[in-house]
Amino acid sequence: MTTVFKIIPTTQKYDWGKIGSFSKVAQYAAASKLPGFTLDDNAPYAELWMGTHHTSPSRLLDSPSQEKLSNYLAAHPSLIGARVVEGFKDDGAAEGNLPFLFKVLAIEKALSIQTHPDKETARKLHAERPNVYKDANHKPEMALALTPFQAMCGFLPLARIADYLVDTPEFAALVPQAIQERFLSVASTEDSTDPKVKKALKEVFSAVMTAEASLFQPELEKLIARFKSGGAKPSEKDVRDLVVRLDSQFPGDIGVFCAFLLNHLSMNPGEAIFLAAGEPHAYVSGDIVECMATSDNVIRAGLTPKLRDVPNLVAGLTYNSAHASEHLVAPRPFQSSSHSTLYDPPIPEFSVLRAVVPAGGAESHRPIDGPSIAIVTGGRGTVEWGCREELDISEGDVLFIGAGEGVELRSASGGDDLVVHRAFVEVK
Template structure:
């Protein structure tokens, strides 16, 4: 392959994924491109083989996954290769939803390995509609909102769900079961029942949601969100499953961490999403795709409770274990979104006019979402990062300096 630039960073050209639920305007607005009238759902930043970013270099743009294959130690660093193997362990995205994504759950690593082996043994083709386990990995993920954002996340406390059902005046046996039986026993039964509901039951729930949303009251906002789901996916049994989940609204800078087993769906809004580099998804509705009810129940966690909304926490003074693993934060410009994930770590940077040193012990992707930032390498060569632009930073070649009055960036690296 043509040689890379000797600089420790390079611009990325990132593919856009076009799904029906995407926004036709949000990603073009971020990247400064002209909308073409089609939904642009996700901007992928990374080395996923199905849609890798292109890394700018002296020989022209080159796929990031092929560059990593050719020189894993040079592109990832020996420590990352030892920990995760010769592949970038995370996938970074901009997600722009005008309507709901599928309701879904991700398996644990052990469940993924077992499921992948079983499907391989049965000879299920990788592109078969009923194929669930595309790889052996788990898929924890973190979503940070860039504005107003709505999601469903985790099972609502049983008593709260019973009150919602009372307000709707439907599914009374569900409300009774939630009040009188152990939640870990009743939730799997209700989820299975909802995914086998008939058309009449779905219509009754849909009508009740519309009335409750119009009537106002403490459940009006959630009922309006569920009524939108019914309109977006008419006749989809995932609506009843969705009624069991927390309805969450985020503002800019707030985030959610989704671990294995947690049912969730993003309803609308724009955010940056960081996840382990896996494609294992078990769907439970709001989609025309295959729903494996038994497989879904086997990987779902039926814990209840309100989800934790994350806000970024300032990192330390650039020294010690809380220094941010690569950013000299003596000026207080980096904030981290805490998560237990090994594969990834997300932070937000507002560098200002004073240059901030960026050390490079790990592979990193910087995405500018507002203003314009500058990266400067030892020796003075620089790279501009306007809003919507991103750069890949190779480990071991720094430090580099980052500046940008009024700029806001997100940094993805390993955990």
């Protein structure tokens, strides 16, 4: 039984994905000669899935029957590791299910205004509407930028929302006067965790998201016309381009007004954000690797043709308000490695390594006491392990690395850096 092997990811075509070869998802699938993949230059390639989630499971590349990764891991639990099997037995680790799902996203149009439920809410929603909420797990997630990336994440600081209520009449028109007054009376507080403050923010957000189309659509038309004619006020200039962009993609959609409620964050490659359960967000543009607990539960409320569930979204948010920087994940070196950076969010299901190995160089990763999935996002080289076993790897290849196996990444000479993103779980 080998402990390192290539697996076959799956591609997902959603309306918001980048088209054809402009998509990192399509580029990786084509470069790795993904079995059964034929590039359609007119199709939106949105996501590459790597893991064991039952919706779209990965398979073994060199298996004659292309066996499901979950079936193989169930038959060889040592590849997951005893501590991970025990620690995540309630999540099906003993049956070969990994506690994380790894993805690449290629975003042309904004994703929906959304949040993900905590475990208690996920169980409730799955029991009530299993055709919509297809599993009973929570979905904390981390997004790590491959290219320049924009997102809306978490509620703006209270004072900034108050500015918009005062300065942007089209936005204020959606919020009843009494709710505005209650919010403005607490917006200057330094304690955003105060239940009264959270209640006031919830009232504002709920008023906006439940506004009737007959109210918000004329206001949105006025807002877009004003912004396009150069009438944005100084306090609105930081959000003008985002509002116009969102309306061009989703004309007349209430989700456009979330630009006045949520942080707008621009990120460079190598920067990451973490979103816990109950945090509102929408990815706007760019390419990322994304890791999450193994779940596909999404509660949506705007900027989407898919099912919207405004009551559950409004009910399930934390109503934390803070600067966007609060969502950033501070990277740090991975132990004694020279070219690897660790992104370790505050949840047990996953961490992510980003290795950038210079041409002709090498990087060793110590044995990790849990399973890993790695994707080559740039360059080529080899991965070596055990008694001089090795695999040639290049852009788009996806690897499974078993628990307890140390590996060495070697970058080919005379070419680009070898770049590998590696998701793993390790019970501490």
